[in-house]
Amino acid sequence: MIVVIKRSATAEQAQEIIDKITAMGYGVNVSQGAERLIIGVLGVRSDKDMLAAQLGGFAAVDRVMPISKSYKLVSREGVTTDTVVRVGDSVEIGGGLVHVIAGPCTVEGRDMLVETAHWVKRCGATLLRGGAYKPSTSPYSFQGMGKEGLEILAQARAETGLPIVTEVLDPRDVPLVEQYADVLQIGARNMQNFTLLKELAKTRKPVMLKRGLSATVEEWLLAAEYIYSGGNHDVILCERGIRTFETATRNTLDLNAVPLVKSLTHLPVIVDPSHGTGKWDLVTPMARAGVAAGADGLMIEVHPHPEDALKDGFESLTFENFATLMEQVSSVARAVGKPVASDASIAIEA
Amino acid sequence: MIVVIKRSATAEQAQEIIDKITAMGYGVNVSQGAERLIIGVLGVRSDKDMLAAQLGGFAAVDRVMPISKSYKLVSREGVTTDTVVRVGDSVEIGGGLVHVIAGPCTVEGRDMLVETAHWVKRCGATLLRGGAYKPSTSPYSFQGMGKEGLEILAQARAETGLPIVTEVLDPRDVPLVEQYADVLQIGARNMQNFTLLKELAKTRKPVMLKRGLSATVEEWLLAAEYIYSGGNHDVILCERGIRTFETATRNTLDLNAVPLVKSLTHLPVIVDPSHGTGKWDLVTPMARAGVAAGADGLMIEVHPHPEDALKDGFESLTFENFATLMEQVSSVARAVGKPVASDASIAIEA
Amino acid sequence: MIVVIKRSATAEQAQEIIDKITAMGYGVNVSQGAERLIIGVLGVRSDKDMLAAQLGGFAAVDRVMPISKSYKLVSREGVTTDTVVRVGDSVEIGGGLVHVIAGPCTVEGRDMLVETAHWVKRCGATLLRGGAYKPSTSPYSFQGMGKEGLEILAQARAETGLPIVTEVLDPRDVPLVEQYADVLQIGARNMQNFTLLKELAKTRKPVMLKRGLSATVEEWLLAAEYIYSGGNHDVILCERGIRTFETATRNTLDLNAVPLVKSLTHLPVIVDPSHGTGKWDLVTPMARAGVAAGADGLMIEVHPHPEDALKDGFESLTFENFATLMEQVSSVARAVGKPVASDASIAIEA
Amino acid sequence: MIVVIKRSATAEQAQEIIDKITAMGYGVNVSQGAERLIIGVLGVRSDKDMLAAQLGGFAAVDRVMPISKSYKLVSREGVTTDTVVRVGDSVEIGGGLVHVIAGPCTVEGRDMLVETAHWVKRCGATLLRGGAYKPSTSPYSFQGMGKEGLEILAQARAETGLPIVTEVLDPRDVPLVEQYADVLQIGARNMQNFTLLKELAKTRKPVMLKRGLSATVEEWLLAAEYIYSGGNHDVILCERGIRTFETATRNTLDLNAVPLVKSLTHLPVIVDPSHGTGKWDLVTPMARAGVAAGADGLMIEVHPHPEDALKDGFESLTFENFATLMEQVSSVARAVGKPVASDASIAIEA
Secondary structure, eight states: EEEEEEETHHHHHHHHHHHHHHHHTTTTEEEEEEEEEEHHHHHHEEHHHHHHHHTTTTTTTEEEOOOOSSSSSTBBBTOOOOOOOOTTTTTTEEEOOOOOOOOEEEEOOHHHHHHHHHHHHTTOEEEEEEEESSOOSTTTSSOOOOOHHHHHHHHHHHHOOOEEEEEEEOGGGGHHHHHOOOOOEEEEEGGTHHHHHHOOOOOSSOOOOOOOOTTOOOHHHHHHHHHHHTTTOOOEEEEOBBSSSSOOSSSSTTTHHHHHHHHSSSSSSEHHHHHHHHHHHHHHHHHHHHHHTTSEEEEEEEEOOOGGGOOOTTOOOOOOHHHHOOOOOOOHHHHHOOOOOOOHHHHHHH | OOOEEOOOOOOOHHHHHHHHHHTTTTTTEEESSSSEEEEEEEEOTTHHHHHHHHHSSSTEEEEEESOOOOOTTTBBBTOOOOOEEEEEETTTTTTTSSEEEEEEOOOOOOOHHHHHHHHHHHHTTEEEOOOSSSOOOOOOOOOOOHHHHHHHHHHHHHHHOOOOOEEOOOOOHHHHHHHHHHHEEEEEGGGGOOOHHHHHHHHHOOEEEEEEEOOOOOHHHHHHHHHHHHTOOOOOEEOOBBBSSSSSSSSOOOTHHHHHHHBBBBSOEEEOOHHHOOOOHHHHHHHHHHTTTTSSSEEBBBBGGGGOOSOOOTBBOOOBHHHHHHHHHHHHHHHOOOOHHHHHHHHHHE | EEEOOOOOOHHHHHHHHHHHHHHTEEEEEEEEEESSSEEEEEOTTTHHHHHHHTTTSSSTTTEEEESSSSOOBTTTTTSSOOOOOOTTTEEETTSSBEEEEEEESSSSHHHHHHHHHHHHHHHHHHEEEOBSOOOSSSOOOOOOOOOOOHHHHHHHHHOOOEEEEEOOOOGGGGHHHHHSSSSEEEEEGGTOOOOOOOOHTSOOOSSSEEOOOEEEEEEHHHHHHHHHHHTTOEEEEEOBEEEESOOSSSSSSOOHHHHHHHHHHHSOOOHHHHHOOHHHHHHHHHHHHHHHHHOSEEEEBOOOOOGGOOTTTTTOHHHHHHHHHHHHHHHHHTTTTBHHHHHHHHHHHH | EEEEETOOOOOHHHHHHHHHHHHHEEEEEEOSSOOOOOEEEEEEOOHHHHHHHTTSSSTTEEEEEOOOOOOOTTBBTTTOOOOEEEETTTTTETSSSSSEEEEBBOOOOOOHHHHHHHHOOOTTTOEEEEEOOOOSSSSSSOOOTTTHHHHHHHHHHHOOOEEEEEEOOOOOOOOHHHHOOOOOEEEEEGGTTTTHHHHHHHSSEEEEOOOTTOOOOHHHHHHHHHHHTTOOEEEEEEEEEEESSOOOSSBBBOEEEEEEHHHHSSSOOOEEEEHHHHHHHHHHHHHHHHHHTOOSSEEEBBOSOOOGOOOOOOTBBOOOHHHHHHHHHHHHHHHTOBBBBHHHHHHHHH
């Protein structure tokens, strides 16, 4: 941590600050530059955030600049081997293959879900998505089928063998959702719902943590650190677009974050081009781009009849369009040396 | 709702879309412009969002543009008189006076809180703030004193008579926090924590709803609609800065939102220049600006010793600086014809 | 400048970096923290930017963090007294009074401009604005009256005595516009048009520099530094709103920037709530807020008939609304101890 | 264009607005919804922007929403075949092959440029980049070698046969730069420098138009429309990252824009991952992603010794890293059916 002292500060003011730091048990490295005094704070302890806050209370402090990463356990500096998250018996996310999670935004009924599950499996998806509890911007919008939705998801799993990814919104729902889901999803709007993060840290199921709409990469990794440090090491990150000034797309898919995050953390990272664009005709090219950027998987909204969807019709792929996506993604995935999982298993079987 | 049809659409495709709309019971107004067909959807029903989603599933649809506000009850179009939120026996927020809520970011102990409460009351604050449950970006940061913090807040209220504003993070904590707090605060990161919103809709205590870091004004009012439509009409909005590209300040305080929101809703709006700037030396000028823009109140972080604060030392005012703030705000408040509450009561007593 | 070395760096890599720095003639302060090595670069020279760029080329460098401000002459650290910009014979911007610049977005003809000039003067404006050269997002929009517009502005000045503020877009137009204008305006889209900045550095007329739509405060001050270091010290900064995710207003007026910039630079700062909001009904409250935040002036669009304006009808005030604005701003300006200039002169005359 | 009337509007106010529209020669489609009146404006004329501005001046108007695209000639609705931009004798951008433009940020001298040109050609680049006139945020940074830099570029072209892409900043420099350059580049900060756009519309050389840091896709296409409608049809768009709240990367590369823009316009689109990330270790994955998203080319900063670069050392690739990039891009380009140009010519020769 570097503390920059104001040019106008007196020697007494500077000394008070140094005394504060040393009184808290940290070392100092004092450097008098041509224009101003700079104090390096030496030592690593968990109360460093608090010290930074307190230094901000001194009138003579211009700025406090952190040096070390505030996340530790999810950092590559802490763990050097890639985390591979096992889901169910057969899926390993982060293990060198691209996994595609596909399905409708929302579970709307048994038939549509099972039909979709069969189709996406046939096309090469290895996990099934579907929302039973839906966060809706408006109180008047559909809020999900709840427990009934979870049961339908379980039926689709039973029929297809695809593990289930589904969102949980409320810490009180975790025990129930955990019974059904193979991966518990934390939505973008809950990325900093810290009591929910702490609750998921206690489960034994993998967690998929979507990036918040206005979360920096550092905040995203700190949210992952909540889960990881709480005891659950099976965390999958999901880039799903951030909010910017551009309104021609629903969000701005930040693919820079994919290679960046893979250099900062050992956790796997997947990409959601459906929310990341909000337009079905952009989903396939951006799915290709996500895989080319190095993602460990994709999350894609597919609906048998987007024109009858209860949510997100604009961004849902038809069955036909999803088949095209899988073909194109498969080709790019091979080109970057990280094949789509279903292709790899075919290869192995063959 | 206006549906813009792609220029390349065939007459059959357009007719399918019209059929879809009328089949759902809506009227249509079809207008053939020079370049493209436009369909107005007539009628107001709660499933309009779903229709919009479904229309997005038609390949021939270019865009769907909403016309009506998606929030109803909190809109000025629904209720034309200003909502006045009564807190405790004496405070009325939105009733033509500026109320100042002041206190430390976090309850750190009995003495510091009671001392602060006495001081801010003496300077003219009419409510006391202090966090017992703290949302922290890092799992290693202080998470608040919890129930003990609530008890200390209650003691400070008993000694000073100031009603208490404190944050609740988890739906499971609502029954407890409700016993102590006079106003339940929803923090920026929880503005779209919909299960928490629904839980607060059931309490009988006023709710202060902070704007999310990347929430549009419309999303903020829809979050208020969750609480209002759920049965709790005592909602206070709080502008606390949004996240932008500018990093010289912690957030960008969006004062445009104050007059805008007051034109759109009948709910009172207050301003938090402490989080809105993140720098103690900007808090006073921006408090003045907030009141000049028409705010019904302010929320200000004050700490007896910012250099020992457990959080937010950079943005906390010392006692002396808070006294200055109150003097200056008082002067601006009179100039805009909405005096600070403590001045008004002095005037009445005198 | 602080150079943070990657944790994975070898001693040889670190030494290479130290050698690079010392070879360029800078001193170093090497600090071995618990987790990583940090190198402070000592000395202030104009090639520090280049050194930073080069250090970025070393694979072992994690980050380079500047400490000193990159602007020098416009910084309060360089010049400690406030700059007062004299315009014409009578106006002093930054001298402790609030100056209001008012007029139409665009010069549309002689009558409308002269009529507006008389009205705004009567209400208390002390400068007249009007565009002769207009930057238009679309090539099909009105591009301004050019030289004829300048002549009309000069006539309005002759009739009212109000100095003229008008925009220049092209370095080739500077000699002509300089003949007519009292203040040369650089628009938001040209804030980093460096050849235009250099050209204006050579004129003897004051320059009003609008903040770019996505310019940080630091970039804005560096743009001012171009003009100041080039020889023209009469620079007025103008906050006019930044681009954010919020689309309910045309821009987000960043009033935080007003007290922030006044603490960083000695140059005067004014606020443009017309562009900053894009909605005429928000202009007056935000003009009040701008003055309460500490601005040295305001820039307001006024049109005799906004419903016939060639541009910006949405944000132009009618004569009647401008009169109201001036009354309210006058009251707030007195409350913050920086009266509107026309009030002050009345007071002096009386 | 759709005009939404306020709910509070009287019939007289609505009629005034209708009269205004018809008086200007447009047709109207009036639709009385359940909650408010909506007026469709029928007809397409170049003064529609002005009408929109004027309608904003009516107090009873809530909003004006454009329907038609404001750009015409660059729209796919205007021209249905893809534009192929020919550069020099051999390069065709937008013709189904990926072209890679590579070279240093800045021309720093003859040797470094010629050396770089030979290397990038050998690796498969088909155009050479290098800045002779540099836009610099700080007046104290290197501003480029000017005419001497252009001459060096011409020498590198003579030795390698690679056409030259170089930036022009000032309308007064266009005649000179045009003599040397094969493609004239407009930088991000000049995207809305309208007088420069108009000047480039008159040249006979292709123009590469970088997207502005905070430019929407619509504004970008309108900037292209300035050049196209002014008579120069050889416009290449370049996505180079936008400014967002994320500071871990220099910009946020908006790859959504690639397939979006290709659906809206017939012009070719290339991607600049060097500026789009600002970090050399992210350039290669994002180059792969750009091609996977459908780009017609890439623009890459390469420097023989990034640790001695005068600018942008952080984002420049070494020769070795550029060779790796080309290999990987080549593989992805084949996978998406749009091979790198140098591969294609090898194939043809073979």
